[in-house]
Amino acid sequence: MTDGRTRRREDTRQRLFVAAVELIAEQGFSATTVDDIAARAGVAKGTVYYNFESKTVLFEELLRHGIGLLTADFRAAVAGLPPREALAALVRAELGYIRRYRAFAQLLLSEMWRTNREWQQTLRLLRGEAIEVIAETVRAGVASGDLPADLDVRTASSALFGVGLVVAVDWLVFQPDRPIEDVQEALLGIVRRVAQT
Amino acid sequence: MTDGRTRRREDTRQRLFVAAVELIAEQGFSATTVDDIAARAGVAKGTVYYNFESKTVLFEELLRHGIGLLTADFRAAVAGLPPREALAALVRAELGYIRRYRAFAQLLLSEMWRTNREWQQTLRLLRGEAIEVIAETVRAGVASGDLPADLDVRTASSALFGVGLVVAVDWLVFQPDRPIEDVQEALLGIVRRVAQT
């Protein structure tokens, strides 16, 4: 199963992911060339096409991989917690994820609200999966009375997701010196306020 | 000054701005070709280069123009108001602007947190100008005691700017059916909460 071949190949794909995510976060998908990605990953261009069908597919698989990790973090964070605590745990999980995968978060923020791109459908779907975890928590809170009954679940969930993203990335890009605890506190405050509207 | 020639030229530039902003909001700067922009504006390619030095300069002037309007709206909104009301007025102004110049807002959201692009310096500068208006209001509020003294002016101002942008664009892209008053209410609630931290 994990013989030398598969491990080697998995390693190559991982290096390509890392190279691609960094370059695309900095420059965007279109401005990033396959040659750049190959060079940064330390492989030949042909290797990119041996491992991925096309530049677009590479990016789609990258999105799937990255958001998959985020969704898993979300699920782990809320497991077994009552609604209000689960909501706070989600905020902490999102921030922790963004700190760990800074470049991916930056990339998401830049590409999330685009329209008319080939991979846009994929991204929408994946965004939906991540937000669904938040939505389940919000829904449970509304049902149990822990959260206000008139809260629009879908809107609140996507707003929560987006606000976390923008505040954290803004912090990473423009205020990297500020301690993360402040950011987390500000975000938790925001969430608490929205949950009472 | 505003003779026929200048007005005609100004009109051409305006049409090019509109075409460029829509295409770049949808696809990004790199994926948008000068031929596309000219075609959408209903103008020959040569006209683009008669009116602008290069594709990059066109984009930079577009950014200057768009953020200039936003900054002017901000200044008009806060004129003569006490800090807390001024803050609410800023939120309303930002939302109104985003509704009017939807594509530009989408473009800003996508390009704001990029690094390593030629025009990135320009964008940072302009972002600073817009945020400075917010910062003046926040600073005045802190000085007069209307806002908490321990509020970090720079951070609060940029967070306010970013949150408004992401919530509004998310609304435009994913929930266009939802009434804008809801969005405005949610935002005002958020701002009130942050102002008390």
Next chain:
DNA sequence: GTTTTTGTACTGACCAGTCAGTTTAGAAGT
């Protein structure tokens, strides 16, 4: 008669994707 726009044709750089050939891991034969 001067400024602005048009239309078309062109150049040179760049870039996604291909492919014939090379290297490598490890299975099979002795």
Next chain:
DNA sequence: ACTTCTAAACTGACTGGTCAGTACAAAAAC
């Protein structure tokens, strides 16, 4: 063990197309 064989993994020069920017003569607007 140790050679031989094979398929998987990787390489990098090459191709065909795309696109920013140029050139310029003729037309339209003022």
